[in-house]
Amino acid sequence: MAEEQRSGDKGFLHNTVHVDVKDYYGRVLKKTSDLKSNACVAPAQPIPGFIRQALQKVHPEVTARYYGCGLVVPECLEGCRILDLGSGSGRDCYMLSQLVGEKGHVTGIDMTEDQLEVARTYVDYHMQKFGFNKPNVSFVQGYIESLTEAGLANNSFDIIISNCVVNLSPDKKRVLAEAYNVLKDGGELYFSDVYSSGRLTEEIKHHKVLWGECLGGALWWEDLLRLAEEVGFSTPRLVTASVITVDNKDLQAILGDFKFVSATYRLFKVPKGNTKPRQVIYNGTITGVEDRFRFDCQYTFKAGEVVEVDGEVANILTHSRFGEDFTFQHLGGLCGPCGFKPKAGIVDPFELVFELEKQGPGSATGGCCSTKSAACCK
Known part of the structure; x- marks a missing residue:
């Protein structure tokens, strides 16, 4: 009752x-x-x-x-x-x-x-x-x-x-x-x-x-x-x-x-699993962001550059609409930045705001409003 x-x-x-x-x-x-x-x-x-x-x-x-x-x-x-x-x-x-x-x-x-x-x-x-x-x-x-x-x-x-x-x-x-x-x-x-x-x-x-x-x-x-x-x-x-x-x-x-x-x-909405950190290369194929694709506040992918990402980002990029826009390699497959460690996925938004304020006006822009959309949905 x-x-x-x-x-x-x-x-x-x-x-x-x-x-x-x-x-x-x-x-x-x-x-x-x-x-x-x-x-x-x-x-x-x-x-x-x-x-x-x-x-x-x-x-x-x-x-x-x-x-x-x-x-x-x-x-x-x-x-x-x-x-x-x-x-x-x-x-x-x-x-x-x-x-x-x-x-x-x-x-x-x-x-x-x-x-x-x-x-x-x-x-x-x-x-x-x-x-x-x-x-x-x-x-x-x-x-x-x-x-x-x-x-x-x-x-x-x-x-x-x-x-x-x-x-x-x-x-x-x-x-x-x-x-x-x-x-x-x-x-x-x-x-x-x-x-x-x-x-x-x-x-x-x-x-x-x-x-x-x-x-x-x-x-x-x-x-x-x-x-x-x-x-x-x-x-x-x-x-x-x-x-x-x-x-x-x-x-x-x-x-x-x-x-x-x-x-x-x-x-x-991607499969769960123990995806390991991977090296990825952005192919520069997303219309409007051919040179640089800002995924979130931690990862910005420059076309042709080797980037080591944490397992969850690797999983997302693999199984989402962005899958065809990246080349994937296991760690050690390409020469990435020496000693680079994947970034932690969780970011405190209040700490991010504090950091952006220290950087000066305009720092909070980007992300959702920084690039032109492209043809990705089939």
Whole structure:
């Protein structure tokens, strides 16, 4: 009976959070300027020209209701099937639809009717703007914790992206599990979100404004590592991170000493195994990054250069859409840097931000927003 009660309480909490978030993003927020903190606003970073061009073609009303915290544009998008978790008014979907091309497809899922109404209103507008003969974007109403219930098939997406939405979910493990299920083998979850420096207090978690502002539901970054492992994903690879500041004095008083970052991670659905460190050579075959491919904050691959990678990165590169872009050798097969040791896979995003701040302005750029996408999905 006690277990049933706890389960019922948990379900009630989840329903309450969903209602509050729907209300906040459907009725309270009408445009980006209505936000009370900068947590859910994209950091001021240089945006590559090809992405700026794609964003300029998105209808102003769609852009005005954008509440993301990063730029979710991984490499190799052309021809891919992409799912956007918490797609909102559709800004990222319409931007990515140009990059996947007519042979690709972007699906957005969101629970907020008002947001979906805006997104669906401009499907024909954008297809004409992009010069496409038929829509390559669709929007589904549903919860990111229940993708299959919303009609999304297992093993059907090459890439899943999400922009400052997972923190709004009351059940983040289920979000990751559902994402894992609908990804194809070798697929990737590439997402930006808000993370905290520690596990938040109950007062913060139950504060409606802080939750709506993407802070109250922020994961402690170490919990992301644990949840990803439990679900089956590879260890999350940190791409980039930037500081979140809270200027609202009332909100800051409640938050106390907790700190927050906006961070982009990439997680892969690849086979488990005791893959050993390997030497790899980037072939320079990814369009737009022929000279240099920045995989994450630790590994940047220069074309033709021998790089020794840890076992997990070797496993990811082998089994993901990047497999054909690398030449693989066992250790000792080629002459790599003497005494070089593979980098540890786990990086504290707060330490990364500290290092980037020491390096000066512009250091936090790169990763998801540094390169043009290429034709990698088959």
